[in-house]
Amino acid sequence: MMLVRIMKSALRGKGIAVAAFLLPALLLFCGCAGNNGLSPLPEEPRSTVQLEKGMHFNELTPEEERVIVHKGTERAFTGKYSESKERGTYLCRRCDAPLFRSADKFESGTGWPSFDDALEGAVKQLPDADGRRTEIVCANCGAHLGHVFFREGMTAKNVRHCVNSISLGFLPEAKAASVTQKAIFAGGCFWGVEYHFNKLKGVLSAKSGYIGGLIDNPSYKQVCTGRTGHAEAVEIAYDPALVSYETLAKLFFEIHDPTELNRQGPDRGTQYRSAVFYTDEVQKKVTEKLIGELRAKGYKVVTTVEKAGTFWPAEEYHQDYYEKNGHEPYCHIYQKRF
Ligand SMILES: [Zn+2]
Numbered sequence: 001m002m003l004v005r006i007m008k009s010a011l012r013g014k015g016i017a018v019a020a021f022l023l024p025a026l027l028l029f030c031g032c033a034g035n036n037g038l039s040p041l042p043e044e045p046r047s048t049v050q051l052e053k054g055m056h057f058n059e060l061t062p063e064e065e066r067v068i069v070h071k072g073t074e075r076a077f078t079g080k081y082s083e084s085k086e087r088g089t090y091l092c093r094r095c096d097a098p099l100f101r102s103a104d105k106f107e108s109g110t111g112w113p114s115f116d117d118a119l120e121g122a123v124k125q126l127p128d129a130d131g132r133r134t135e136i137v138c139a140n141c142g143a144h145l146g147h148v149f150f151r152e153g154m155t156a157k158n159v160r161h162c163v164n165s166i167s168l169g170f171l172p173e174a175k176a177a178s179v180t181q182k183a184i185f186a187g188g189c190f191w192g193v194e195y196h197f198n199k200l201k202g203v204l205s206a207k208s209g210y211i212g213g214l215i216d217n218p219s220y221k222q223v224c225t226g227r228t229g230h231a232e233a234v235e236i237a238y239d240p241a242l243v244s245y246e247t248l249a250k251l252f253f254e255i256h257d258p259t260e261l262n263r264q265g266p267d268r269g270t271q272y273r274s275a276v277f278y279t280d281e282v283q284k285k286v287t288e289k290l291i292g293e294l295r296a297k298g299y300k301v302v303t304t305v306e307k308a309g310t311f312w313p314a315e316e317y318h319q320d321y322y323e324k325n326g327h328e329p330y331c332h333i334y335q336k337r338f
Pocket of ligand 1: 093094140
């Protein structure tokens with residue numbers, strides 16, 4: 001913290017001599033600085049990067065592409081978020097995936113936005129090509145974000161994600177409510193699954209319904225025959241700034257038995273199968289990672305990982321079943337597994 005204070009006082013202009021003395025140290029200290037930080041901008045055409053199939057990317061300016069695709073570094077103190085204190089969520093500039101919360105942003109004095117934590121599963125760490133530093137990229141699209149540093153003593157978490165402003169987008173808190181994300185889980189009778197998710201912070205709604213089958217708009221009676229291919233499932237709308245997909249998926253694996261094939265407790269049939277219906281590649285990867293963790297612990301997980309098609313909401317009398325009837329779920333008891 002001492003170093004931060006010294007840097008802050010230098011930056012407040014307490015003396016040109018002090019600042020002149022500290023600036024080289026500052027530049028050494030901040031690992032975001034790369035050789036190309038000060039290089040002139042090449043005249044490049046608009047993004048020509050090969051896009052992964054099905055993934056939507058924002059169009060990048062040549063300067064954005066220089067940093068995000070070619071792993072460049074913006075000049076310190078030039079990015080629009082380096083000093084920002086506005087509350088909200090920082091997104092990947094290229095794919096809009098939520099990456100950091102303003103609550104985890106701190107003043108590092110380095111001239112780059114600094115966060116001592118990232119949203120769960122949102123940021124991937126890779127060894128930098130320089131053999132020294134640890135690069136951070138967007139886990140969803142691989143966009144270059146900056147670097148991560150440990151044990152600098154700047155915050156209690158002792159971590160600094162040093163990020164280029166230009167790699168980020170920003171979603172103010174006030175607008176966040178309109179960009180909720182969806183997650184869909186099937187783990188036996190939907191009443192119990194819905195009950196547990198409705199109690200989790202960051203979950204805006206949990207709806208019972210049907211997914212993964214062959215016919216449109218199926219009824220409960222049709223699904224119960226086990227012949228339509230649908231699973232009883234719950235569609236969750238959540239605020240990614242408050243709860244991560246990984247937290248949701250972990251809860252899912254802990255409120256039903258993922259080792260039971262086509263049944264949960266007394267309910268039997270493929271409509272009661274254990275399944276995760278993913279809506280993007282990040283959800284798929286997080287799910288596969290968690291299944292791997294459970295298998296490593298000895299659980300013989302049978303959960304299927306299926307691409308989400310249309311989710312059909314169930315009849316009104318199935319919604320909030322336990323709330324309406326004042327009962328507790330009979331076959332969805334929380335059990336810690338992670
Ligand atoms: Zn991205």
